[in-house]
Amino acid sequence: MVMFFATGSLGILVGLSPIAASQTVMITFLGVVNVGLGAFFAFLFLTQIKKDPDKRKKKKKHD
Numbered sequence: 861m862v863m864f865f866a867t868g869s870l871g872i873l874v875g876l877s878p879i880a881a882s883q884t885v886m887i888t889f890l891g892v893v894n895v896g897l898g899a900f901f902a903f904l905f906l907t908q909i910k911k912d913p914d915k916r917k918k919k920k921k922h923d
Contacts, residue, residue: 861905864898867891 871891875884 861898861901864894864901868894868896868898 868891871887871894873891875886875888875891
Protein backbone atom coordinates (compact mmCIF):
# COMPACT_ATOMS: atom_id res chain seq x y z
CA MET A 861 0.00 0.00 0.00
CA VAL A 862 2.76 2.41 0.94
CA MET A 863 4.82 1.28 -2.04
CA PHE A 864 1.97 2.23 -4.39
CA PHE A 865 1.86 5.73 -2.92
CA ALA A 866 5.66 6.09 -2.96
CA THR A 867 6.17 4.90 -6.54
CA GLY A 868 3.10 6.80 -7.70
CA SER A 869 4.26 10.09 -6.24
CA LEU A 870 7.78 9.52 -7.59
CA GLY A 871 6.36 8.73 -11.03
CA ILE A 872 4.25 11.88 -11.01
CA LEU A 873 7.21 14.02 -9.94
CA VAL A 874 9.55 12.52 -12.55
CA GLY A 875 6.87 12.70 -15.24
CA LEU A 876 6.19 16.38 -14.60
CA SER A 877 9.85 17.37 -14.26
CA PRO A 878 12.05 18.29 -17.22
CA ILE A 879 14.37 15.37 -16.38
CA ALA A 880 12.33 12.90 -18.42
CA ALA A 881 12.03 14.65 -21.77
CA SER A 882 10.39 11.72 -23.53
CA GLN A 883 7.39 9.70 -22.37
CA THR A 884 6.37 12.27 -19.74
CA VAL A 885 2.66 11.68 -20.24
CA MET A 886 3.02 7.91 -19.85
CA ILE A 887 5.17 8.21 -16.70
CA THR A 888 2.70 10.66 -15.17
CA PHE A 889 -0.26 8.45 -16.11
CA LEU A 890 1.34 5.37 -14.56
CA GLY A 891 2.11 7.40 -11.43
CA VAL A 892 -1.56 8.35 -11.16
CA VAL A 893 -2.52 4.69 -11.65
CA ASN A 894 -0.17 3.69 -8.80
CA VAL A 895 -1.64 6.33 -6.49
CA GLY A 896 -5.13 5.09 -7.39
CA LEU A 897 -4.15 1.50 -6.61
CA GLY A 898 -2.69 2.63 -3.29
CA ALA A 899 -5.94 4.40 -2.42
CA PHE A 900 -7.97 1.33 -3.41
CA PHE A 901 -5.90 -1.06 -1.29
CA ALA A 902 -5.89 1.41 1.62
CA PHE A 903 -9.69 1.51 1.41
CA LEU A 904 -9.88 -2.30 1.43
CA PHE A 905 -7.43 -2.52 4.34
CA LEU A 906 -9.14 0.11 6.47
CA THR A 907 -12.71 -1.11 5.91
CA GLN A 908 -12.20 -4.83 6.45
CA ILE A 909 -14.45 -6.54 8.98
CA LYS A 910 -12.80 -8.14 11.97
CA LYS A 911 -13.22 -11.91 11.92
CA ASP A 912 -14.34 -13.77 15.01
CA PRO A 913 -11.88 -16.32 16.37
CA ASP A 914 -12.61 -19.94 15.56
CA LYS A 915 -14.55 -21.36 18.51
CA ARG A 916 -13.68 -24.95 17.64
CA LYS A 917 -10.04 -24.40 18.51
CA LYS A 918 -10.73 -22.68 21.83
CA LYS A 919 -10.15 -24.87 24.88
CA LYS A 920 -13.02 -25.06 27.32
CA LYS A 921 -12.35 -24.38 30.98
CA HIS A 922 -13.65 -27.08 33.29
CA ASP A 923 -14.23 -25.75 36.81
